[in-house]
Amino acid sequence: MPALDTIQKLEILADAAKYDASCASSGTAKRNSKGGKGIGSTEGMGICHAYAPDGRCISLLKILLTNHCIFDCHYCVNRKSSNVRRARFTPQEVADLTLTFYRRNYIEGLFLSSGIIKSGNHTMEMLVETARILREDHDFRGYIHLKTIPEADPELVHQAGLFADRVSINVELPTDSGLTRLAPDKNARQIEGAMGGMKSAIVQAKDERKRFRNAPRFAPGGQSTQMIVGADAASDADIVGKASRLYDNFGLRRVYYSAFSPIPDASAVLPLKRPPLMREHRLYQSDWLMRFYGFAPREVMQATEADGNLPLDIDPKLAWALKFRDAFPVDVNRAPKEKLLRVPGLGTKAVGQILASRRHRSLRLDDVAKLTVSIAKVRPFICTLDWRPTMLTDRTDLRSLLAPKQEQLELFAA
């Protein structure tokens, strides 16, 4: 077979990376290239340099170093027994490509992952080497996200944290049994062990930075992980439970959910239809409830239906409110912030504005309407000076009144 040129390799290795949900390039230390020899800056907020027709932003050059893999995970297009075309970049090639794109302002930096070649250690060495070339040889100060290999030597994983802004270790599947079945070469304990090691290294490095200004930075963008949704029988309740344990135990910045997509050359063990993308969206919404709205994981699970899944037609906050109607109505002129955050249709911004404006005067329904997207959604759950829902929260058809009209959500919804 003739050697592949760079464009062909890029096509294969970017295509293989398209199932990675993470694209963030924010939340790291501020840096710029003044006073250095190279290029690059990070200013806290990440920048999306383009959007693909799948609605996802393109912020980083997201590729695999290689899609050769000695593992045989059934959900993965790159597994050993798959017939996809294979390609392989050298660390130098990836570094050059990153710089070529960065100089033209196409990207914020690099998101590098890899199939496992030879061994976990060998693969991790290659990933770290790529980051080292960028940072040391080219004084690159843009964003680097490295996917680490849980099977690799902790010392190598540690080096990754010294070069990268963010590191991630994928938990892949929400339950251990799912992992055993679909990723037989992976080991849940090993994955969580690697996450735990990363957490303590991040905490320690932060602590050192406080005392010694020149202590090396270690993954200032923290660590994240990704879970595949819909490849096994795990319910939303399982997934939310797993995510909250991960946030608690490992101080993760983000848990990404990736709706299982049909992959070319899929394994026979997998479901044949993909789950609706709406399920992924509901999971992100529940993630938001836990991170920004003060919901406990237990409360999100209470919003699920009998099968343990979140309803697809309404958002999880509304689902929770419909189940716990005695918590309403909430008086917008008196209620504390935590209670206001529970009202379906009031976001963190609207709650902030309500709190600010009620210092000056008492709010009427019209005033609240100016601060929200849809007052119809909020009305059954609040009291204002001139409004009190008399019976709405007792109505059995409240859900159908509030649920959005059925419509085809996307062109090819499953």
Added chain:
Amino acid sequence: MPEPDDFAFWRDAARQLVQARIAPDQVAWSEPGSSGSLFAIGSTELPSPLPGAAVVKASKRFQSLARNAAVHSDPERFALLYEMLWRLQGNSRLMEDKADPLVRRIEEMDKAVRRDAHKMHAFVRFRKVSDEDANDHYVAWFEPDHHIVRREAGFFVRRFANMHWSILTPRGCLHWDGETLRESGPAQKADAPQGDPAEDLWRSYYASIFNPARLKIGAMLKEMPRKYWKNMPEAELIPQLIAGAQKRESQMVDAGSMVAEDRPESLEAIERAISACSRCPIGDLDNKAVMGEGPPDARLMIVGEQPGDVEDQQGRPFVGPAGQVLNAALEKIGLDREVAFVTNAVKHFKYQQRGKRRIHQSPNAKEIDLCRWWHEAEREIVKPDIVLALGASAGRAMLGRTVSISRQRGEPIALDDGSELWITAHPSYLLRLDGEAREKQVQLFEQDLRSVKERLAALAD
């Protein structure tokens, strides 16, 4: 106004005007290039503050909004800001009144400017050119909506500090040589270079990272409106990516998961379905599917690798030489083959034709994984307590990974459905051994069968 983005000038002038008690309707603000107000017949000299005039007050919120609103392209912006400043002297908390139309308008201008600046950071696309000294020089063409170019220079200087670059816009240009920033007047698109070899690479990346299974055009347009597309090299691909998405997705599904169908729910249905199965090349050989046999509620399921030559001809599992070895061993330890459901991991005989003989070939991992679909259907119906896998292929069919028999034999492995998996060697392996080695392996094989027999009895209690 000397420049359309000179906030400092406006601030000083506005402060003086307020102190001179000049009402908003008495002031006309004009920027360079504008025709000015028809009624601008008054003086352009700033009046002196009235004696004893109070210090001009403006809330922090107003100051931060005004800085942005001042570079908005709306020709009325300075007048609106002055009116706001004027009103703030009477009501210092006016900015908190979100319902006030003027407050809203200024907030909207601020938001539009911030968005424009953000999009400039994101969508400026440099193209590489070489200057006379053969140093790389990167030039971009961008069309901002508002007067933000000068204000956003810092971002590009910080990011590309060691690069030589120019950003050309219809509102003025920026040039950085690694040390100093120079400004020049408005440019036209034709002044910017056309194309860059890296754009082919970038377009390949853009097309490959897009997942056609999740088309969301609205979400894309919200963040990347069409007005930006014309200066972004990758945007020309969008129509064809969208048009081809459905086809690419169905190719992904076809290539991946064959047909969307439910698993058969009876053994007869499985038998019919496997006879028609050609999901892998084995099904296309000249052979017939061999169904498992035994009680449909058997507590023990014995799984072999695949039918052999004899099995293929008779259409029954384990009736050839290996089957005889199995029968003999079962008989010896006193386990009745008739109580077990005997089946194979792969349902068709894989062989290579050599003259008149069909030589057995082991199925590969992918073929085993494909046939796992049928095997799991069988297991779902029979629901055995114990599954005995004979050989590595059967082990793989159960666990989805390559197993080592020597390491895994003799111990139960828990399966998802609550049943136990025991793994031992395939009887045909015993057939290939001689003498002492064979003796030893036969003993191990019988020992495994005995363990399974004991376990079955224990589970029955």
